[in-house]
Amino acid sequence: MTRRPVIGLTLDSEAPGGYSKYPWYALRENYCAAVLQAGGLPVLLPHEPEAAEVYLDGLDGLVVTGGAFDVDPVHFGAEERHATVTTKDRRTAFEIALTRAALARDLPILGICGGQQLLNVVLGGTLIQHIPDEVPGALAHEQPNPRDEPGHGVAVMPGTMLHRICGTEALQVNSAHHQAAKDLGPGVTVNALAPDGVIEGIEFAARRFCLGVQWHPEYALSAGDEAIFGAFVEAAADGG
Numbered sequence: 001m002t003r004r005p006v007i008g009l010t011l012d013s014e015a016p017g018g019y020s021k022y023p024w025y026a027l028r029e030n031y032c033a034a035v036l037q038a039g040g041l042p043v044l045l046p047h048e049p050e051a052a053e054v055y056l057d058g059l060d061g062l063v064v065t066g067g068a069f070d071v072d073p074v075h076f077g078a079e080e081r082h083a084t085v086t087t088k089d090r091r092t093a094f095e096i097a098l099t100r101a102a103l104a105r106d107l108p109i110l111g112i113c114g115g116q117q118l119l120n121v122v123l124g125g126t127l128i129q130h131i132p133d134e135v136p137g138a139l140a141h142e143q144p145n146p147r148d149e150p151g152h153g154v155a156v157m158p159g160t161m162l163h164r165i166c167g168t169e170a171l172q173v174n175s176a177h178h179q180a181a182k183d184l185g186p187g188v189t190v191n192a193l194a195p196d197g198v199i200e201g202i203e204f205a206a207r208r209f210c211l212g213v214q215w216h217p218e219y220a221l222s223a224g225d226e227a228i229f230g231a232f233v234e235a236a237a238d239g240g
Contacts, residue, residue: 005233175215
């Protein structure tokens, strides 16, 4: 059997309560299912910033996942912090260390939702801290309908890697975020936009595969979503 590329996925973390009386990690099953369906082997990464390099020694690709929290604005030089911002500082410290090290190694990276936002920050960009306050006439980016249904469409920019992967100039996507990429880091390209102008996807051509999407392709709402995971795992296999 051909070796499956090993794909690391970052976990969310929760305080005591609910599942356990003690702090616990969490990740939706469909993240792992999407990696498996694309031919990869998912492994989960507890939050140990000092171990980032050691983790990467055993990985062929990295998925930075989403979660119900925000990147601390201090990481992109903001002088003010919106009242809606909530942080998970150890998780963010770990993901920053892991993403920087993966970029240095040219390891394939896929950032999803908050993972795309963190990727933009690591690459030198900034974030909109609360879309309803900064984008006039904004869509409901925290969609009221279930996450396994589309919330709105996005335009895919011709000539981008995302366009080559998905083979379309339009996708229907789900939406579960109140922040988004604002100013882009040097060399970062927008590859998808919502109708209200909110950035829905970014990529970094200086690496062989460095892609962020603001929606959740692990739900596989379209052939484009499945193609994203397929292209990512293929890139990981090529370097493995």
